[in-house]
Amino acid sequence: MPQLNPAPWLFILVFSWLVFLIVIPPKILSHTTPNEPAHQSAEKPKTETWTWPWH
Structure with missing residues (x-):
């Protein structure tokens, strides 16, 4: 099985x-x-509780 010449491939x-x-x-x-x-x-932002309309 022939071998490839390494010179151009090494340059590439x-x-x-x-x-x-x-x-x-x-x-x-x-x-x-x-x-x-x-x-x-x-500082952490102040969160408010949710008011659920169905309760």
Whole structure:
């Protein structure tokens, strides 16, 4: 069974990993979310009991 020449495949493997590790992360990290998360206040909101109309 013939063996493949590893020279072009090794270059393709190394080049694809360089693209994945160097080119793609800055492009993904440059996107920002439209609404940044807001901090919640430490105090709990005051809740009221429900008034059920059928009781």
